[in-house]
Amino acid sequence: MTPVFLFGTLLDDALRETVAGRALNGRAAQLPGHRIERAAAGDYPVLVAGGDGAGGLLFEVDDTTLARLDFYEAGFDYVRAARQVVQDGAPVTAQVYVAATPQEPSGAGWSLSDWARDWGALTRLAAVEVMAGFGAIGGDELRFRMTTIRQRALARLRAAEAPAPRSLRSDIHRDAVEVIDARAPYVHFFSVAEIDLTHPRHDGGRSAPINRGALVSGDAVTVLPYDPATDRVLVIDQFRFAPFVRGDLYPWVLEPIAGRIDPGETAADAARREAREEARVEIGAMHRVAGYYPSPGVLTEYLESFVGIADLSDAADRLAGRADENEDIRAHVIPFARLMDLVESGEADTSPLLLSALWLERARNRGTLA
Structure with a gap:
């Protein structure tokens, strides 16, 4: 001993x-x-x-x-x-x-x-x-994984603390799901959960045992900077691994600024930090767009999206990103009308950018942004 x-x-x-x-x-x-x-x-x-x-x-x-x-x-x-x-x-x-x-x-x-x-x-x-x-x-x-382990733990706590309203969706608690077996066949920057389970059915019965897998990550934020004075927005352009794996011939995509929520941060805190890191821009007033699962069939990731008021009077593109995270980011400052053209043409094809652009279009038309 x-x-x-x-x-x-x-x-x-x-x-x-x-x-x-x-x-x-x-x-x-x-x-x-x-x-x-x-x-x-x-x-x-x-x-x-x-x-x-x-x-x-x-x-x-x-x-x-x-x-x-x-x-x-x-x-x-x-x-x-x-x-x-x-x-x-x-x-x-x-x-x-x-x-x-x-x-x-x-x-x-x-x-x-x-x-x-x-x-x-x-x-x-x-x-x-x-x-x-x-x-x-x-x-x-373990030291390499510790940050993402804590981000995943934070996501589980956030999920338990703030369940969504249930006026239409089924009011069935997670405890009604029976886990038969659970495995984690891959754990690194992300992890994969593979679970055998049964769950209640809408007809009052119970499902047969089924096998499901999900990519497990921490919660994240996005922020689309907008300058009401110049009617410009800032979007970032970067290589994304998932489009590459899918076979996309041009796996560089347009997105809002995005990043994980770290323990000790609010979603708004994380959005402001990421704006400084990814685009060297300071965000003023924050307007929440939505909280949502971008792909609930396969991803645990929960996004909090914002439109942030910023000074974009300098319309020049800029390169930014954290070298220690191998980020290679080009930030484009473009007129709002150009953003909507990108939505219309399909060049803007990531869910946070589409959602934020459409939200901004409505808010801009109402004149409620400052």
Whole structure:
């Protein structure tokens, strides 16, 4: 058995049980000469030298549990190091997880209860997918996947928190669907869910067992910048892999600005961030177009589309995008009439652009944009 001292988010009982694969009971201990601060980059704990002692819990774990803890912590670039902790006044050599790359502290204390309130549900849900990879992938691969794992967890939380109205659609809860078996044959930037299930039928009966698959991703936003003063819009032009795989001879498509919603962001926050990254444009007032599933037969992705007011008086095209994400984006600033010509001709053939253009046409005619 190996003594392990935990001082951060794994003090959350439910999260620790998911990661360890079983309930773990520990005893109070301290790491002398240290304190725990909130990281400057976000709400997670950073161990800082100096102070009256960092409080935590000391556990005795077997090799399998230790390997599970190692795997989970590797996803955040944390590694084990031997440290002297104190329990009941006696020194104990224990394993402590420390950042492999130094983390900048904020100078403010970190609160487990505040973290649990704001981030606990998302982190616990993400940990289920994380630990499904235990024994199949290594720490480097887990670190690569961690952002998208958390985006998918956020999407599941958002779906549960804001169900759509049901005045016409069937009022059948998801709990009425019986899952017979579930698999994830592919997990990387996206994941694929393959499920055998039965569900209630409209005639009151129940379906035979059926097999279904879906591409699983985080929720996303789109924003179509519009300048009422010049009656111009901005659309982006970029290579898209799915049209290429389909066999499209010209797999560069026109779209609004788009991107994933990150944990801690609202949809509007994400839209403003993506506008800066993809087109170097600042968005003023935001007008929500709709929230919708673009292809519910195969995609879990839920889109929040906006029209954003922006200064597009500089009509020049521009190149933008994040180099670290291999984005190669050309932003076109065009008259609104030109956009509608593209809709009419079929050159605009992505659902968020079509929906946003038609919404903008109605709002523009009503004179309700500012």
